[in-house]
Amino acid sequence: MEKERHVLVIFPHPDDEAFSVSGTVAIHREAGTPVTYLCLTLGEMGRNLGNPPFATRESLPKIRKKELIDAANAIGIEDLRMLGLRDKTIEFEDDEKLTSIFTAAINELNPSLIITFYPGYSVHPDHEATARAVVRAVERIEEKERPKLHCVAFSNNCIQELGQPDIIHDITAVEEKKVAAVTAHRSQTEAMVLDWKEKFENQDADFLEWIRKERLWTYKF
């Protein structure tokens, strides 16, 4: 993995970072690279309230805020910024306002790499709107000055249309940190991680491939 000056991660929901790039982030942090994570919402509209429920619609954001902080700590993020927007409303925000938030962060931090979703290939309307605004912000920077833009894609048509990911990070060396980050988002991931221990013990090939290989696409302007 190339040594970066500063990595700026931009996602709308607590846990978006954990599944997609927590290993990548942990590796950058271990190399001493500063990482800033802009997390737009607190996932207020999440549907997982526990079973039996341990959260309500109103207590969920407080729980998810704590989980987000725990996840950031697990992978060594020291600069976590919660932007206070509301889950499932990002696409309805003023596009220019959103873009200017990202432009301001880029100007302040001067990142050499930005990580976000790939617009058109990231399924959730909040992902798409966030990604579009990041692309707009980066596009406004003169081409030779632009930071690299690496994107997470997972729509059903992403491989077909984008081709195979051109960036594959093997994060096996930090996989415990990744598992800790995913697990920290307990209200969203508890059911999912139930059988992970068994899968690790059984060396389940598909599972190990999924957790150890973080796949990204370089954005094509």
Next chain:
Amino acid sequence: MKPIDRTEVQNAIDSFAGQDVYLHLETTNGAYATHVDEAFFSAGAYIRNAFIQYEHGKIVGDGPYRIGLKLNIGWVYAEGVNHFEVDDQGRLLVAGLDFSGKLAVSMQLSPTPFE
């Protein structure tokens, strides 16, 4: 939240009748429903801090339940609710959780605006 006790919920509904209250009403099948099953038609609705006053309200059904509020010039209702809580701020939080515990519908009433 705990499974709905009809009497307790009815009492809470009655206690808000005839006064200004803030309403949160939401239905959702999750943003990934169509991603998981392309034949699924994704739909939902959400209103937060609607300022309403209702003449009376009722919880009906055998569980999951339905709640309807009769406004001076309209209606509010929710279907499929099965859990509730009157929280420490005196708000009535009602939710419909699906078979895996995921929220499918939410209806909440509060004397003060929701955050």
